Amino acid sequence: MSREAGEIEQKYKIPTVAIAGQNVVSFGLGTNFKYNTGMPIRFVAVPFPFSGQPQSVLASYVAGKDMVSGQPFMRAVVDALTRPRTVDDKLSGPAPGQAAPEPRLLAPDTPDNLQSLFMARDWTDYDPVTLPTEEKVAAMLKGTARRPDEIVKSAAGTFGSRRPFTVEKVATVAVMAGAKPEYLPVILALSTRVPYMDSTTSIAQMIVVNGPIRNKIGMNSGMGALGPDNEANSVIGRSMTLIHKIIQGYKEGVTGFASLSNPLRYDNLCFAENEESLPDGWLPLHVQVGHKPTDNVVTIFTGWNFINSTGWAAQHYAPQFLMRDYMSSLSGMGATIIMDPSVAELLKGAQGFDTKAALGDWLSRNVEKTAESYWGNSIVSSMLAPLARQGLKPYAEWLNVPAKSLIKPFATGNSINSVVAGGKTASVWFATDLRPDGGTSIDEWM
Amino acid sequence: MDRRKMLALLGISPALVAATPSFAGTAPAPAAAGCESNGLVTVLNPAIETKLAERVPLAPRLSTLEGKTIYLVDTDWGGMDQNGGILHEMQAWFAQKVPSVKTIYKIKSGNFVTDDPGLWKEIADNHGDAVIIGVAG
Numbered sequence: 108m109s110r111e112a113g114e115i116e117q118k119y120k121i122p123t124v125a126i127a128g129q130n131v132v133s134f135g136l137g138t139n140f141k142y143n144t145g146m147p148i149r150f151v152a153v154p155f156p157f158s159g160q161p162q163s164v165l166a167s168y169v170a171g172k173d174m175v176s177g178q179p180f181m182r183a184v185v186d187a188l189t190r191p192r193t194v195d196d197k198l199s200g201p202a203p204g205q206a207a208p209e210p211r212l213l214a215p216d217t218p219d220n221l222q223s224l225f226m227a228r229d230w231t232d233y234d235p236v237t238l239p240t241e242e243k244v245a246a247m248l249k250g251t252a253r254r255p256d257e258i259v260k261s262a263a264g265t266f267g268s269r270r271p272f273t274v275e276k277v278a279t280v281a282v283m284a285g286a287k288p289e290y291l292p293v294i295l296a297l298s299t300r301v302p303y304m305d306s307t308t309s310i311a312q313m314i315v316v317n318g319p320i321r322n323k324i325g326m327n328s329g330m331g332a333l334g335p336d337n338e339a340n341s342v343i344g345r346s347m348t349l350i351h352k353i354i355q356g357y358k359e360g361v362t363g364f365a366s367l368s369n370p371l372r373y374d375n376l377c378f379a380e381n382e383e384s385l386p387d388g389w390l391p392l393h394v395q396v397g398h399k400p401t402d403n404v405v406t407i408f409t410g411w412n413f414i415n416s417t418g419w420a421a422q423h424y425a426p427q428f429l430m431r432d433y434m435s436s437l438s439g440m441g442a443t444i445i446m447d448p449s450v451a452e453l454l455k456g457a458q459g460f461d462t463k464a465a466l467g468d469w470l471s472r473n474v475e476k477t478a479e480s481y482w483g484n485s486i487v488s489s490m491l492a493p494l495a496r497q498g499l500k501p502y503a504e505w506l507n508v509p510a511k512s513l514i515k516p517f518a519t520g521n522s523i524n525s526v527v528a529g530g531k532t533a534s535v536w537f538a539t540d541l542r543p544d545g546g547t548s549i550d551e552w553m
Numbered sequence: 554m555d556r557r558k559m560l561a562l563l564g565i566s567p568a569l570v571a572a573t574p575s576f577a578g579t580a581p582a583p584a585a586a587g588c589e590s591n592g593l594v595t596v597l598n599p600a601i602e603t604k605l606a607e608r609v610p611l612a613p614r615l616s617t618l619e620g621k622t623i624y625l626v627d628t629d630w631g632g633m634d635q636n637g638g639i640l641h642e643m644q645a646w647f648a649q650k651v652p653s654v655k656t657i658y659k660i661k662s663g664n665f666v667t668d669d670p671g672l673w674k675e676i677a678d679n680h681g682d683a684v685i686i687g688v689a690g
Contacts, residue, residue, distance in 0.1 A: 111686055123684040126643075126688050128689065162638050169642040208602065213598045215595045217594070221594060283599060489630060491664070494664060497662065
């Protein structure tokens with residue numbers, strides 16, 4: 108919203124007012140203005156909720172008050188377009204003042220006070236952190252050949268490109284999360300994917316590690332892989348949470364506005380693929396996207412849902428059928444099946460799916476849902492309905508069929524991924540709508 | 554009195570004061586070795602330094618909306634015509650309260666996350682006087 112309003116104002120000199128919910132307004136007038144746009148865009152705010160509300164409710168909002176100024180809504184709109192610019196509105200070039208400086212070291216204090224400080228600054232997930240002393244950070248930096256002062260990236264997203272962060276900063280966060288030096292290359296690779304996607308919806312991430320480093324650093328891809336029962340899985344997952352908060356600058360209610368958020372965010376579902384237990388012909392995740400088997404790769408998935416098979420695979424109803432049934436409740440914008448090796452063996456041996464891709468193809472041809480249910484998902488309708496109206500197939504066809512018509516929401520097999528992990532004690536699986544990012548090299552950060 | 558002792562008497566953590574934006578960077582950061590003997594610890598600051606964005610001025614405002622052309626641009630947030638309701642209510646308000654205003658409703662192409670520079674140019678080429686863009690949440 109700020110981007111569009113800013114472009115119209117700056118390029119065409121046309122006065123513009125942006126109408127938004129309080130989350131967008133708060134971000135637009137706050138951190139986005141200070142650190143990203145530099146333009147004091149004029150906003151008028153509508154109350155929540157407004158999406159999916161009947162017209163009578165929307166009419167009451169327009170007849171009501173602007174949530175920013177408190178004045179009548181339409182008076183605020185007229186005011187935003189006609190009130191002369193202030194001196195501040197006319198500023199160009201370097202911003203007056205400075206952002207708060209951040210010294211490399213904090214002033215010495217007791218461990219308890221430092222823990223309180225880290226809590227107060229929202230540098231934690233509210234579990235105690237390991238305090239990043241110079242000694243601990245120096246030890247952590249032995250986990251990479253990179254220089255401490257090397258810029259990893261300029262953190263884009265929450266604060267634009269004005270927050271370059273170094274290897275030392277990532278090592279500091281890694282210490283706080285409780286990492287061992289040998290985890291650092293994975294954590295550095297994770298940090299290069301900042302910004303992680305945020306939303307007012309309950310979006311979340313998942314971390315999957317492939318390659319020899321999984322075993323070298325003791326990650327769990329076997330029994331209990333998705334649970335809190337392995338140090339490397341837990342700590343690397345926690346590192347991503349801290350990177351999100353400290354390096355990306357995510358702060359609930361300030362830079363992020365996830366209404367319910369998602370419990371997956373506590374540890375970002377971090378595990379390794381059980382490559383050793385893949386059936387013949389089933390390629391590891393990273394190899395599927397072009398990496399060599401000996402490459403070390405971390406893949407970040409993003410999505411919302413995580414549906415458990417609940418029980419083990421039944422003899423009278425093969426796993427792919429239950430997967431198909433459960434997946435009909437997903438949006439269709441992508442999926443990943445996380446399955447125990449025993450499920451993969453059943454699918455390969457008893458059901459004839461010779462590759463992960465074959466399973467993806469079958470599911471894309473067999474998962475169905477009604478058109479009205481498909482378009483009833485607001486993520487789908489936000490992203491794809493506008494494109495459907497502009498003629499993009501197959502979405503344009505799905506927009507024009509009767510509401511109860513069955514469509515196949517996973518348009519292609521390659522939108523459905525499979526990851527194998529688990530200990531073979533039960534033939535269980537999860538159907539998720541988590542979508543992978545293509546993978547990031549860990550080797551570059553060793 | 555030593556600043557640290559004074560803060561301690563006041564029940565204030567020296568580190569908390571140091572990290573408060575108005576004070577940050579002003580507190581001395583002695584060598585770690587000297588601090589450990591007091592039971593105090595020196596740690597690295599995990600925070601990333603941020604630079605303020607260069608300021609960009611707003612466009613000049615209109616002296617009045619009477620007789621002007623206002624584009625109401627629907628970002629299509631939510632898709633499926635969910636988003637136009639508020640803009641249509643605003644259009645109706647102008648028709649009733651300021652009838653000399655000409656309002657033109659446009660839906661941005663692409664979806665809510667894509668840019669539509671063609672529409673911005675169209676508005677300028679057609680002498681749009683002002684833009685109301687929304688709604689997002």
